[in-house]
Amino acid sequence: MTRRTQVVCVAVTAVSLAAASIAAQGTKDGPEPVMLALVKAIYANDPAAYNAVTVPDPRRARLTSGGRVNEAKLRALTEDPGSLQMRKNRPFLYQGKEAALDSNGRYPVGTTALYTLAHGGSPMVARLVRQADGWKVDLRWWLAMIDLQTAAPKAGTPEYAARALSAALIAMDRKAAAKYATPGANLDLLFLGAQREPSGVLDALAMEMPIVELGPGEFYPMRDRVVEGSTAPDVKLLLGLFGVVEIPFVVRKIDGEWRVEPQPYFAYFNR
Numbered sequence: 001m002t003r004r005t006q007v008v009c010v011a012v013t014a015v016s017l018a019a020a021s022i023a024a025q026g027t028k029d030g031p032e033p034v035m036l037a038l039v040k041a042i043y044a045n046d047p048a049a050y051n052a053v054t055v056p057d058p059r060r061a062r063l064t065s066g067g068r069v070n071e072a073k074l075r076a077l078t079e080d081p082g083s084l085q086m087r088k089n090r091p092f093l094y095q096g097k098e099a100a101l102d103s104n105g106r107y108p109v110g111t112t113a114l115y116t117l118a119h120g121g122s123p124m125v126a127r128l129v130r131q132a133d134g135w136k137v138d139l140r141w142w143l144a145m146i147d148l149q150t151a152a153p154k155a156g157t158p159e160y161a162a163r164a165l166s167a168a169l170i171a172m173d174r175k176a177a178a179k180y181a182t183p184g185a186n187l188d189l190l191f192l193g194a195q196r197e198p199s200g201v202l203d204a205l206a207m208e209m210p211i212v213e214l215g216p217g218e219f220y221p222m223r224d225r226v227v228e229g230s231t232a233p234d235v236k237l238l239l240g241l242f243g244v245v246e247i248p249f250v251v252r253k254i255d256g257e258w259r260v261e262p263q264p265y266f267a268y269f270n271r
Contacts, residue, residue: 029106031113031128031135035086036077038126038137039119042067043074054137055129062146063139077119089114089125089244096219096226106130110217112138116244125244141241144210158236159211161258162249166206166240169265172196182252185262193266202269209247211240220248223263245271 034053041049045067054060077084092099092113099111111130116123127138153160161180168176172194174187181190214220214229214237221227227250229237234253239246247268250261 029101029130031115031130032086034128034135034137035115035117035126036081036084039084039117040074040077043070043077045069053135054139055131057139057143059143060139063142073119083119085116085118085123087116089116090246093219093221096221096228114244114246125241127241127246140212141210144212145208148208148210156258158213158238158249158251158253158258161251161260162211162238162240163206163209165249165260166209166242166247166265166269167203169194170197170202170206170269180260182259182261183254185259187262189264190262191266192264193270195266195270197269205242209240209242211238211249213238220246222248222250242268 037049037053041047041053045064047061047064050064051060090113092107092111094100094108094111099107101107107130109130109132113128113130113135115126115128117126118124125141127141128135129138153163165177165180168180169190172191174191177190178185178187181187216229216231218229218237219226220237220239227237227248236249236251236258238249238251240249241247245268247265248263251258252261253259
């Protein structure tokens with residue numbers, strides 16, 4: 001080996017080790033092991049393992065009942081865990097701001113993450129939350145998707161207003177958008193960056209978007225501020241899952257009707 005080759009090899013090794021170190025730091029206290037365990041539990045049709053890595057919910061059994069073991073997929077994933085593709089869709093957030101590791105190398109309890117998972121089939125989007133005993137998958141958006149399949153959103157609800165406003169914006173219908181936005185809403189802000197997408201994909205996403213109400217202690221950043229979920233009867237913080245993009249809605253009850261605060265929603269639609 002020549003001196004030049006030795007230098008190149010040492011340099012390449014140093015770069016590789018640095019990259020590995022950076023990657024390890026980036027996944028420290030990450031939710032990747034939990035997502036791997038979740039997919040294995042799904043393939044194994046193992047409700048106990050599924051429950052161990054998900055946030056408790058009284059409706060959780062709806063997601064595990066009637067399943068079947070997929071031995072081939074389980075074997076393939078066990079033999080090659082790296083075959084599970086996990087893509088982070090946004091930064092980790094804590095109280096509406098980008099989260100940072102604490103002095104113990106952990107993310108604060110309440111930190112949230114959003115990932116897309118794929119293992120040789122259709123991808124699924126998973127939202128996770130850091131709890132005291134580790135990362136857990138938050139099932140509320142998956143349960144909301146089941147609700148959508150069994151019953152249409154009811155008119156006169158906060159969810160209906162958020163969905164109707166989204167559909168009106170995507171259809172470029174300013175009159176309908178004004179109907180579901182708060183009185184005097186800035187329509188120029190609502191339609192900022194607007195462009196009609198002729199394929200109908202955005203229309204379908206608006207109709208299929210699972211929407212969940214966030215409660216006290218849950219936060220999400222808006223254009224101009226961070227908003228916390230509330231138990232107040234006349235204001236709701238909703239979070240929709242528009243494909244792989246989260247969309248927040250602040251919905252207020254005004255004169256008996258639910259109206260959505262204006263935001264530049266096309267910035268979300270066009271991601």
